[in-house]
Amino acid sequence: MTRYEPASSVQATVIRNIGWLVAYDQATDRQVYRRGADIAFVGGQFVDPATLAPGDIGETIDGSDLMVVPGFIDLHAHPGFETMLKGVTEEVGSRQFWMSSLYEYLYLFDTTHEGMVASTKVALSELMQSGVTTIVDISTPHEGWVETLAASGMRAYAAPMFRDAYWFTDNGREVKYDFDEAKGKLRMDAALAAVDAAIADPGGRLSGMVVPAQIDTCSEGMFRASLAEARARNIPIQVHASQAVVEFQEIQHRTGMSPVGWLGSMDLLGPDMTIGHGIFLDHHSWLHWPERNDLALLAETGTSVAHCPTVFVRRGITMQHAGLYLERGVNLALGTDTYPHNFIEEMRNGIYAARITAADVAALDASRMLHMATLGGAKALGRTDIGRIAPGARADFFTVDLRHPSMRPVYDPIRSLIFTAGERPVRDVYVDGSRIVHDGVPAAFDLDAARDTLEQAQASATRDVARYDWAHRPAEVLMPRTLTGGEV
Numbered sequence: 264m265t266r267y268e269p270a271s272s273v274q275a276t277v278i279r280n281i282g283w284l285v286a287y288d289q290a291t292d293r294q295v296y297r298r299g300a301d302i303a304f305v306g307g308q309f310v311d312p313a314t315l316a317p318g319d320i321g322e323t324i325d326g327s328d329l330m331v332v333p334g335f336i337d338l339h340a341h342p343g344f345e346t347m348l349k350g351v352t353e354e355v356g357s358r359q360f361w362m363s364s365l366y367e368y369l370y371l372f373d374t375t376h377e378g379m380v381a382s383t384k385v386a387l388s389e390l391m392q393s394g395v396t397t398i399v400d401i402s403t404p405h406e407g408w409v410e411t412l413a414a415s416g417m418r419a420y421a422a423p424m425f426r427d428a429y430w431f432t433d434n435g436r437e438v439k440y441d442f443d444e445a446k447g448k449l450r451m452d453a454a455l456a457a458v459d460a461a462i463a464d465p466g467g468r469l470s471g472m473v474v475p476a477q478i479d480t481c482s483e484g485m486f487r488a489s490l491a492e493a494r495a496r497n498i499p500i501q502v503h504a505s506q507a508v509v510e511f512q513e514i515q516h517r518t519g520m521s522p523v524g525w526l527g528s529m530d531l532l533g534p535d536m537t538i539g540h541g542i543f544l545d546h547h548s549w550l551h552w553p554e555r556n557d558l559a560l561l562a563e564t565g566t567s568v569a570h571c572p573t574v575f576v577r578r579g580i581t582m583q584h585a586g587l588y589l590e591r592g593v594n595l596a597l598g599t600d601t602y603p604h605n606f607i608e609e610m611r612n613g614i615y616a617a618r619i620t621a622a623d624v625a626a627l628d629a630s631r632m633l634h635m636a637t638l639g640g641a642k643a644l645g646r647t648d649i650g651r652i653a654p655g656a657r658a659d660f661f662t663v664d665l666r667h668p669s670m671r672p673v674y675d676p677i678r679s680l681i682f683t684a685g686e687r688p689v690r691d692v693y694v695d696g697s698r699i700v701h702d703g704v705p706a707a708f709d710l711d712a713a714r715d716t717l718e719q720a721q722a723s724a725t726r727d728v729a730r731y732d733w734a735h736r737p738a739e740v741l742m743p744r745t746l747t748g749g750e751v
Contacts, residue, residue: 274321275305276696277312281326282665283676285333285633287651294333294633294651302331304658307695311654328666330676333652334396334418334659334694335606336640339501339539339569339598342386343379343402347721348372349602351742356578359436361508361549364578366430366438371731371741378720379405384713387415388705389604393686396659396694397640397649399501399569399598401474401539404457413464415707416699418649418659421461422472422501423454426480433733438509440480447485451475455492462496468695471498478504478522479513483529490531499535499644501569502526505557506540508549521545523557532564537596537643541568542575542582562592567643570635571600572613585617585635586626596640597632607685610636614681629678658696664688 284297303312303320357367374382383402390398397418402408404423412419427447428440458471473493475481481489481502493500504522505511514522523544526532543550544557561568570585582588588595599609610632617627641650648656663670663680667688670679680688692700699706728738 273306275303275310275312275315275319276322276324277301277303277315277320278324278326278329278331281329281331283330283673284326285331285652285677287333287638287653287656289653292638294630294637301326302652304693304696307658307697309652309654309656309658326662328664329690330663330665330670330680331652332394332661332663332677332680333637333650334661334692335394335636336397336596336644336650337390337395337599337604337606338399338537338567338596338640338643339401339571339600340386340390340398340604341401341600342383342390342398342604343400343405343408344372344374344382345600345602346382346385346389346604346717347374347378347724349721351721351725351738353577355742357435360432360438362578362580363507363509365507366432366509367435367733368741370429370431371728371738372724373727373731374720374724376405376407377716378724380407380411381713381716381720383408383411384415384708385710385717386602386604387411387417388708388710388713389602390599390606391415391417391692391700391705392689392703393604393606393608394661394689394692395604395606396661396692396699397644399472399644401472401501404453409457409460409464409469412461413466413469416468416694416697418468418657418694419461420470420472420499420644421457422474423457424474424476425450425454425485426476427482427485428480430480431733435733438513440513442482444482444484447482451485451488451492458496458498462498471496473498473500475500475502477506477510478502478526479510486526486529486531493535499537500531501537501539503539504541505538505543508543511543511550511552521552521554521557523560527560527564532560532566534565534567535645536564537567537569539569539598540571540575540600541588542580547583558588558591558593561588565594567594567596567639569598569643570595570613571598571609572616573599573609574601576612576616577601581616581620584620584626585613586621586623586631589627589631594639594642595635596643597636605686606636607681607689610681611685629675629681632681633677657694659694661692661700662690664690
């Protein structure tokens, strides 16, 4: 065993006698429990505590009442606007568009620059509080965005969207597309500039991702250019695809193929590609598609899927089913894609949705969901140094208070965390060995001020809904409050 040599005067932090450690087992590529174990980290990296001499250790933490868990990876989120929609869009969906909320509701809300920044701060803080240490932020580029990501203390991928076209409806029953490839090129250039700014950030925790926004809003030329730019930078690529029946049918009309089939025909599938959502594959019962090739194509090419169950379950839509994807060899990771930015709730909802869709309690369990939330996300990002607690990995992890009432009695603490406790017992969150949440409180932002700004942005946006709706209906008509009598 080689003794660890500390860098300059930096000393290690050791957590000793951990009640329950979720450790990485390299032989099986799985997370496993360890009882009474020690971990150590220094310079942002886990090290083998057995290699440390007493003089190497600067801080020792008693872990006997803690569970220590590798940081979660949110592979698909839109923090720049999602939090603004709390209480507004939970119960909307267009029956004419197979229950999706995309085509009639998504673009009803505009916001200010200040609103976007505030929304991002609130969303990132909520994610930290539920154990997320790495986020893929799929937003539109805006001033101060990269700086906000850096200030959060999280490990973040700036993933700015761009596209050739936008969709719209002018009658509530038909989706139309307005293509402008010249404007698309300008959007792509702006997005790549934001990606490059994130990669160049001196903190070392930021990176980038190339995101042609949706499969139905991007031309073949844009997809091929996107892949070339991603590979030139050696960074991953992600696209929203197979997220709606409307989209599936649109791609079928244009190409005669499923969305996944079309991406495969352009050689876009592979280990560096993530499909955002990937629900409506050719086996989905709502489609009545005659072929069954998509799952095998994703597995064969090593393409990942970012599964975001909550936002779809709200509309009565589910993947059919997550356990089947895993059985067929598809790498599944987890994303939020909506508010609340509570990753543990997302895990719980994903398990329940799979079981209901499959009518089988064994369709998905806590062990496989934990894998998705950690190692699955790391694999999608092409990384072997996050999503795990092991010497050599980055020191991204969080602690859970085993004495919290929601965790007691303790029989299987991961199961209790997911199905019962949620984020309530999450105490400290570390990224690169630096504590970004202390006793449940995120350190980076003034959240009261951010929430005040966010509330103002929501009020302004909801007042303008009629301006963007095809029938000029106000928010009070499209999204009436649960009870009458709340009008001002």
